[in-house]
Amino acid sequence: MADVLALEAIRKSYAVGTPVETEVLHGIDLTVCAGEFVALIGPSGSGKSTLLNIVGLLDSPTSGRLVIDGTDTTRLDDAVRTRLRGHAIGFVFQYHYLISAFTAVENVMMPMLVDRGHADRQMERRADDLLDWVGLSRWRDNRATNMSGGQQQRVAVARALAMDPALVLADEPTGNLDTASAEGVFSLLRRINRERGTTFVVVTHNMALAERCDRIVELVDGRINAERAGRTHEPGAA
Known part of the structure; x- marks a missing residue:
């Protein structure tokens, strides 16, 4: 099975070349295969957010090699990195970051609009399909402020899938939700994965x-x- 993500000897330092230079990632080696669902855990300050920012091409390692969906990102310029991030990576954050003045379908269309520069019927159909996937077809024309926290996060999940990315990075995607909504969102991510x-x-x-x-x-x-391996059986799964 092909690797969607490969990190080789990734290091990250801040204040490089100064007396207070600090290394926060110390040679990370990690591969993630196509179709895997991987949990990244660790105490606060362990480097999780720094690592996620590097994988998401929001930051660059001090040294090491990062390959995403077959593309070596080591020497890419900013424009190419931005385009790769937009096409190959989807993001789901702890807070949904929806545009409150936009409807659900308009929020899902945003990554496609940014990429193409104009809206068209094909983009709207894809957004509708994704909202159907996350169980929100009835709320397509609702503004973000008129949806529950769990519904807003489901819209954020649909938005993350808009460009059909090879990899989705989810940073505490259930952290702001009540227990029932958290279960619903996590089960949705797992169903999309499977x-x-x-x-x-x-x-x-x-x-x-x-x-x-x-x-x-x-x-x-x-x-x-x-x-280590997790317990992959989901409640209700065959």
Whole structure:
């Protein structure tokens, strides 16, 4: 099975070349195969957010090699990195970051609009299909402020899938939700993974959810401390 993500000896330092230079990632080696659902766990300050920003092409490593969907990102200029990020990576954050003045369907269309520069009927149809996938067809014309937290996060999930990315990065995607909504959103991510084959890396502090991932990667003090298989059977799954 092909690797969607490969990190080789990734290091990240801040204040490089100064007396207070600090290395926060110390040679990370990690591969994620197509279709995997991986949990990234670790205590606060372990480097999870820094690592996720590097994988998401929002930051660059000080050294090492990062390959995303077959593309070596090491020497890409900013324009090419931005385009690769827009096409190959979807993001789901702890807070949904929807545009409150826009409807659900308009929010889902945003990545396509940014990429193409204009709206068209094909984009709207894809947004409608994705809203149907996340169970929100009835709310397509609702503004974000007229939806519950769980519904807003489902719109954010649909938006993350708009460009059909090879990899979705989810940073505490259930962290702001009540227990029932968190279960619904996590189960949705797992269903998308299984039925669409989308690859996920999910940062979570919720060990019950982490155990339901294919693999658990633990980061401690900027190093991978352990990796192990999760308990992949989902409630209600065959």
